[in-house]
Amino acid sequence: MATTKAREDIKADLKTLKADLSVGAREEAQRLREKAEAAEARLREKAGEAETLLREKGEEVRERARVYYDQARNRSREYYDDASERIDEAQRYITERVQERPVQSTAIALGVGVVLGLLLAGRRR
Numbered sequence: 001m002a003t004t005k006a007r008e009d010i011k012a013d014l015k016t017l018k019a020d021l022s023v024g025a026r027e028e029a030q031r032l033r034e035k036a037e038a039a040e041a042r043l044r045e046k047a048g049e050a051e052t053l054l055r056e057k058g059e060e061v062r063e064r065a066r067v068y069y070d071q072a073r074n075r076s077r078e079y080y081d082d083a084s085e086r087i088d089e090a091q092r093y094i095t096e097r098v099q100e101r102p103v104q105s106t107a108i109a110l111g112v113g114v115v116l117g118l119l120l121a122g123r124r125r
Helices: 002-100 102-124
Strands: none
Touching: 002 102
């Protein structure tokens, strides 16, 4: 009888241990779920912060690009205006020289035309 009582006590202890382990496993699983949820919340928060930071940096880069574009546009306008002015000056100079010496200008233009014609005709052969 003593062995039967001891077996029953051991069985009862094993059932209690099994129940305790089951409860402990459930509690541990719940703690792990809570930790996972907290980690997910922190991750989402950090992702939101990173997204905000990236948007801000993107705006900064976009603004710098606008500034560089405006500077380049202004410089190109200045270069264009300068070149246009020089071409106008050259055109006025040539027009004045041709008006001062029309015969000499015509002869020079004819000579340049003949030389260019010979050069171009020589390439065709």
